[in-house]
Amino acid sequence: MAAPTAYAARCAYSLVATDLDGTLLRGDDTFSDRSLHALARVAAAGARHLVVTGRPAPRVRPLLDILGGGGLAVCGQGAQLYDAGSDRLLWSVTLDRELAETALGKIEAEVGEVYVAVDQDGVDGLTLIEPGYLMPHPTLPALRVGARDDLWCEPISKVLLRHPTLSDDELAATARSVVGSLATVTMSGPGTVELQPCGVTKATGLALAAEHLGLRPRDTIAFGDMPNDIPMFDWAGRGVAMANAHPELKAVADEVTTSNEDDGVAVVLERLFP
Structure with a gap:
């Protein structure tokens, strides 16, 4: 991976990890224009956006097309590392x-x-x-x-x-x-x-993806809304919970933003990537 640009270096984070449902997605399964513009700022700064979701790879593919089509995604609660560009799983583990x-x-x-x-x-x-x-x-x-x-x-x-x-x-x-x-x-x-599978969480999938990209936990800011995001928050340098998040996640978050319906991810990204 190419080194982050000087512009990105001014931000503490070069990897933005977002859950989908209840976080980046609105309740009608769409992305707001504001969220898409905020993610465009992340890309323009030379940082990376990584979807980290419980949805399996086939249910993520159409959404990744809207987000730009290529890149990696952590799917299935960390059980799959999906390469959208080549439409293949780089890594997967199954439950016996x-x-x-x-x-x-x-x-x-x-x-x-x-x-x-x-x-x-x-x-x-x-x-x-x-x-x-x-x-x-x-x-x-x-x-x-x-x-x-x-x-x-x-x-x-x-x-x-x-x-x-x-x-x-x-x-x-x-x-x-x-x-x-x-x-x-x-x-x-x-x-x-x-x-x-035992031991598989969003954190294990995110760690694998970050290693593939040459990035570290301290480079990462993560966004989520449910208890399955707790391991991801524990791994990442900063965890941001949505206003609509489960109380267990809010309790361990570094910050609580507005809800997914109110562009909570974009609110934080616009501050970090002005």
Whole structure:
């Protein structure tokens, strides 16, 4: 990677890492003109923008086209490092089916039946949902299967869970208490509690991407809104939570900006990259 320009050197950060849902994206799954202009300032300064999201690579590709098309993205909660320019995964890790089913069995022994979906690995992987599962993002495509066994027809990067009565916080807390080292439990948005390969987080994916780009934690400012962004904040030089963020993330953030609907990412970037 080329060295940051002198203009970028005047800013403390040469890597801007942003979550998508609830952070850079508005509720209607669009980017505001103000956010796009702010990211253009980042690029003009010689710094890099990196999407770090729970969405799998196939669900990120159309959004990256709007953001410029090329570059890297950390997808699947850190399980995938995607190169948009060549439309390939530079790195990915999958969740073993046996471990996933064992983890699900432990969770259901505590809370009763949960509804399950999976994201398949790969740049063309599908999101499969079992009967009863409702997509928290109705705009995202998913294929309904006939039974849970049909979810495991291809390697997967993560499992998504929903409970008919428990809150996300309650379901995530119970899952963490019983899953142990079988998987990493994350909560990434309303109706989105997830199981991913043990030890994989947004921080592990971000660290891999930053190493690929020749950048360090102290070079990085990260933006997010949910508890799954906590490891990313712990890794980065500065963490900025949105006004709409979960209280757990706000508690560890260095700064709280305005909401995703009020261009919170742009508010900070305009200050850092005038």
